[in-house]
Amino acid sequence: MKRFTLSMPVRYIINTVLIITLLLVGNQIMGSGILGRAQTAIIIQVGFFIILAVSLNMVTGYLGQLPLGHAGFMAVGAYAGALFWRAAVLPGMASVVGGLIVAGVAAAITGVIIGIPALRLRGDYLAIITLGFGEIIRVVLNNLDTITYGARGLRNIPRYSSFMLVYICVIVACGAIHMIMKSRHGRAILSIRENEIAAESCGINTTYYKVLTFAVSAFFAGVAGALFAGNIGILVPANFDFMTSINILMIVVLGGLGSMMGSVIAASVLTSLPLVLQPLNEYRMIIFSLMLIVVMIFKPSGLMGNYDFSMSRIIEKVVNRLRTGKTAGKLKSGK
Amino acid sequence: MSFALHLINGLQMGSIYALVALGYTMVYGIIKLLNFAHGDIIMVGGYIALFSLTLGRMPALLAALVTVAGCTLLAVIIEKLAYTPLRFAPRLSLLITAIGISILLQNLAQFFFTANDRGFPGHLLFPTGSVSIGGLSIAYTSIITVALSIASMAALHLLVKSTKLGKAMRAVSEDQGAAQLMGINVNHIITFTFAVGAALAGVGALLYSVRFPLIAPTIGAMLGLKAFVAAVFGGIGSIPGTMVGGYAIGLLEALVTAAGLSGWVDGVVFLLLIIVLMVRPTGLMGRPIMEKV
Numbered sequence: 082m083k084r085f086t087l088s089m090p091v092r093y094i095i096n097t098v099l100i101i102t103l104l105l106v107g108n109q110i111m112g113s114g115i116l117g118r119a120q121t122a123i124i125i126q127v128g129f130f131i132i133l134a135v136s137l138n139m140v141t142g143y144l145g146q147l148p149l150g151h152a153g154f155m156a157v158g159a160y161a162g163a164l165f166w167r168a169a170v171l172p173g174m175a176s177v178v179g180g181l182i183v184a185g186v187a188a189a190i191t192g193v194i195i196g197i198p199a200l201r202l203r204g205d206y207l208a209i210i211t212l213g214f215g216e217i218i219r220v221v222l223n224n225l226d227t228i229t230y231g232a233r234g235l236r237n238i239p240r241y242s243s244f245m246l247v248y249i250c251v252i253v254a255c256g257a258i259h260m261i262m263k264s265r266h267g268r269a270i271l272s273i274r275e276n277e278i279a280a281e282s283c284g285i286n287t288t289y290y291k292v293l294t295f296a297v298s299a300f301f302a303g304v305a306g307a308l309f310a311g312n313i314g315i316l317v318p319a320n321f322d323f324m325t326s327i328n329i330l331m332i333v334v335l336g337g338l339g340s341m342m343g344s345v346i347a348a349s350v351l352t353s354l355p356l357v358l359q360p361l362n363e364y365r366m367i368i369f370s371l372m373l374i375v376v377m378i379f380k381p382s383g384l385m386g387n388y389d390f391s392m393s394r395i396i397e398k399v400v401n402r403l404r405t406g407k408t409a410g411k412l413k414s415g416k
Numbered sequence: 417m418s419f420a421l422h423l424i425n426g427l428q429m430g431s432i433y434a435l436v437a438l439g440y441t442m443v444y445g446i447i448k449l450l451n452f453a454h455g456d457i458i459m460v461g462g463y464i465a466l467f468s469l470t471l472g473r474m475p476a477l478l479a480a481l482v483t484v485a486g487c488t489l490l491a492v493i494i495e496k497l498a499y500t501p502l503r504f505a506p507r508l509s510l511l512i513t514a515i516g517i518s519i520l521l522q523n524l525a526q527f528f529f530t531a532n533d534r535g536f537p538g539h540l541l542f543p544t545g546s547v548s549i550g551g552l553s554i555a556y557t558s559i560i561t562v563a564l565s566i567a568s569m570a571a572l573h574l575l576v577k578s579t580k581l582g583k584a585m586r587a588v589s590e591d592q593g594a595a596q597l598m599g600i601n602v603n604h605i606i607t608f609t610f611a612v613g614a615a616l617a618g619v620g621a622l623l624y625s626v627r628f629p630l631i632a633p634t635i636g637a638m639l640g641l642k643a644f645v646a647a648v649f650g651g652i653g654s655i656p657g658t659m660v661g662g663y664a665i666g667l668l669e670a671l672v673t674a675a676g677l678s679g680w681v682d683g684v685v686f687l688l689l690i691i692v693l694m695v696r697p698t699g700l701m702g703r704p705i706m707e708k709v
Contacts, residue, residue, distance in 0.1 A: 147508060198694050204507065205450050209648055210693050212641070213686035220683030323641070327515055334512050366523040373516035378501045381509035 085400045092393040099392060100252055104245075111244040119356060121244075125312055127352045128247035129305040132254045134332040134344040136301035139258055141330070142339030142387070143267070144294045145274030146200070147208045150215025151302055151329050153195075154188040156222060156321035158303020160229055161187035163238040163310040177241045180311075181250065181304050188303025189296045191218070196295035200288065203277075215326055222318040234317040235310075242311035250308060254301045255341060261297065270294055274339075331373055337383030342390040347383075420552055422674040423667070428558045428627060430666020431565035435620040436643035437650070437658045438572060439613030445589045445653040446609045448507065452514040453494060455640015456521035457614055461487045461621025462536070462631040463529060469540045476541050484618035491614030495607055518637075525633035536629035541622065561623045568619050569659055572612070576655060585609055589653070638682075645689045651702030660700060 087095070111121065137151045162184030171179045199210045222229050229235055261267050269290050272280040281287050310316050332351055336343030355365055376384065436458060443451040464486040468479040498517055502510045538544075542560050546553040576582035587595040588605045596602050624639060625631060642665060650661025665685060672684045692699060 147511065198690070202693060202697055205444075205448075205511070206648075206693060206697055208450070208511070209644075210690055213645070213689045213693075216641070216686045217683050217690075220680060220686075224679050224683075323637070324519075327519065330512070330515070331519075338508075363527060366519060367527060370516045370520035370523060374498055374513050374520065377505075377509045377513040377516065378498070381502075381505050 084397075085404060086397055087393045095392055095396070104248055104252070107248060108245055123353050123356050125242060125244060125247050127349050128244075128251050129242075129308045129312070130329070130332065130348040130352045131251050131345050132301050132305035132308070133329045134336065134348040135255055135258055135341055136298045136305070137329050138333045138336075138339070138341065138344045139262075139270075139298045140294055141333050142337075142344075143262060143270050143274060144291060146291070147204070147330075148199075148211035148295075149208045149323070149326050149330070150195070150211035150213075150218070151298075152321040152323070152325035153211075153215035153218035154192060154299040154302035155306035155309065155325070156218055156318065157191045157299075158184035158188040158306030159310040159316055159321070160222060160235065160306075161303065162307025163235055163316055164228070166239045166241065166311070167235075167237065169239075177246065180241070181307050184303045184307035185300040186303075188306065189300040191303075192296040192299025193292055196292045196299075200291040200295065212323065212326075215321075215323065219318045219321055222321075229316075229318070232317060232319070234315045236315050238310050238314045238316065240311055240314050242308045247308050247312075250304055254304065255345070258297070258301070259341060266290065266293070331369065334383055335373060335376055337385030337387060339387035340383065340385040340389055342388065343383055343385030346385065418552070419674055422670045424552075424554055424558050425673075426667040426670025427663070428561045428666070429669060430663035431562045432620055432623050432627065432639075432662075433643045433646045433665050434659045434662025435565045435568060435616050435623070436639060437647035437662045438569065438655065439617045439620075440644050440647040441650075441652050441655060441658040442585075442609050442613045444647070445655075446585065446606055447499070447503075447510075449499065449510050449514060450644070451613075452511070452640070453517035453521060454613070454617060455636035455638075455643065456518050456525075457487050457491055457494075457617045457636070458621045458624060458639060459525060459631075459633060459636030460490055460521060461618045462625045462635060463525065465541070465622055465625055466534060466536055466631050469537055479541065480619075480622055483622055484615050487614045487618035487621060488611045491610045491617070492607055495610040499610075500603070518640075522633050522637065529633065531633060533630040533632045536625040536631050538626040538629045542626055557626050561627065564619060564623065568616055572616065573655065575612070581605075581608065642682075642685060645685055648699055649689060649692050651699030654699070654701040657699055657701030 110116065111124070116124070133151065133155060137148070140146050140148055162180040165180040165183045166176060169176055195211065195214045199207055199214065202210055223231050225231070262270070269280070269285045270293075272283070272285060273287050273290060277287055306321075309320075332347045333344055335351065336345070336347030351369065358365060358368075361368070380386075436454065439454045439457075440451060443449055443454070461483050465479055465483040468474045468482045469476075472479070472482075474482065494517055498513050499510065502513055538557065542557045544556065546555045547559070548554075574582075576585060584595070584600045584605050585608070587598065587600055588602055588609075592602055595605075620643075624635070628635070643662070646661040646665040647658045648661070649664060650659065651657030665688075668688060669681050669685065672678070672681050677684070696702075
């Protein structure tokens with residue numbers, strides 16, 4: 082008997098319905114005032130950490146490279162978006178969306194500029210060079226006093242980052258990265274991770290795909306940066322130091338390299354942990370780092386490995402199980 | 417400040433960078449691990465020196481020995497607990513574990529010693545005062561720093577080039593499997609390499625604390641990164657290259673400061689790193705890596 086599969090349009094409909102329901106339910110809960118101020122703040126924070134983790138996961142998990150300068154892209158996006166919003170060249174909603182796009186594009190351009198030289202190197206050296214670029218971005222932001230106000234901080238950024246805006250961005254980011262990864266381009270990216278030389282000899286333009294992945298990842302990091310700026314309202318370059326890059330990497334690694342679901346779960350858990358573990362706050366970073374070490378020693382692929390959640394697959398599985406169960410029953414009774 | 421003084425400062429910092437960078441290079445040379453925790457071992461060394469001088473009221477030499485021994489012990493424990501189980505794991509896992517150890521050490525230090533700066537009594541460790549050469553007054557600490565680091569590096573060079581242990585270290589870094597077949601205990605050699613790197617870090621911790629007499633849980637991070645840049649600049653895995661790299665970074669920083677651009681120092685250091693990696697991806701004296709299919 083033929084296996085039951087859902088066709089692509091049906092899958093997309095299922096996903097869209099699920100996402101819209103979740104978003105509306107979330108918005109209702111946020112608007113209803115059940116949650117306190119701290120909870121609301123954390124939930125919004127979770128949002129941009131999800132974007133950061135998912136975008137970094139694209140380079141680390143899918144492309145198999147290890148950049149250590151993700152906070153640099155976030156910084157470029159944050160400053161670009163914040164300056165655009167402050168200038169208020171467009172009216173209302175157009176300004177909000179425009180700022181996000183400007184942030185993403187600025188970060189993506191930085192990503193290409195950094196990516197072209199950086200991606201000539203591999204492994205450890207790539208990690209080092211991106212770390213260097215990340216630090217340079219921070220130093221430049223610190224010294225461009227006339228534009229960024231340096232260490233004094235860029236103030237009076239309009240606070241646009243509402244729950245709806247942040248989570249629409251989360252969905253767009255996850256959706257876009259998911260679709261890229263399911264496409265032909267995504268398979269090319271995965272093949273580079275598995276074996277770069279083999280991929281190249283199969284006719285895949287590895288440089289092009291590496292830079293593309295880098296740029297897409299930087300784009301979403303930039304968007305997350307702008308959301309971050311719109312959330313706290315003040316930017317200082319120290320927000321984007323090496324430790325921030327490491328924090329994002331920690332989320333990706335704990336969640337599982339190459340698992341979007343892992344990134345989302347890890348971002349949510351690690352960001353909201355301080356709220357739950359209020360009395361343990363002093364030990365928070367100690368627990369995190371111990372977790373990281375223990376996970377690396379006992380499950381180097383991260384908590385989720387490269388497992389990804391798919392509603393359609395679960396439905397298919399259930400339907401198939403039911404059907405085969407029935408036929409098996411018939412066969413038995415026939416005997 | 418005159419230009420000559422800037423140069424002396426650069427030499428002093430360069431000596432410290434070179435010592436710290438050697439720790440990175442030795443570990444990278446032997447197990448291809450970027451030991452991110454190295455900078456934080458120096459931070460712990462700073463605290464050990466501080467407490468043995470103030471709370472323990474130890475004489476300078478004893479405090480120095482305790483610091484070096486403490487750093488060595490810490491590195492060996494880290495290697496045994498965290499790195500040995502990952503000997504055959506993917507390199508990425510090892511790297512992330514090292515980052516984890518680095519965060520752990522920083523936060524443990526913050527937990528036990530608070531995040532506040534603590535003044536370091538440098539005068540208890542090295543003699544104060546200065547000597548005047550050609551109208552230029554040079555602090556004793558600068559001279560001691562440069563001399564001590566050159567002596568340590570010379571000792572390291574002798575160890576690696578002309579002892580049996582050094583030979584074994586070189587063999588393991590060349591080819592672990594073959595070294596094992598020749599009857600070398602690879603595990604012991606790797607632990608020993610970590611220990612030597614950390615001992616140098618201990619000396620580095622003393623010199624650094626005297627140069628910047630404020631100890632805080634985060635001092636190791638930037639020092640570690642810079643020393644790491646020095647190691648990559650000179651060619652990570654190559655001992656003479658690393659020494660050159662250390663002095664180059666120290667002098668470069670001094671020159672940038674002398675030019676009145678002290679806010680840009682970190683940026684220039686990392687820019688240099690990027691240029692070097694672009695032109696010679698394995699550093700000034702690193703061996704090129706051949707890729708096999």
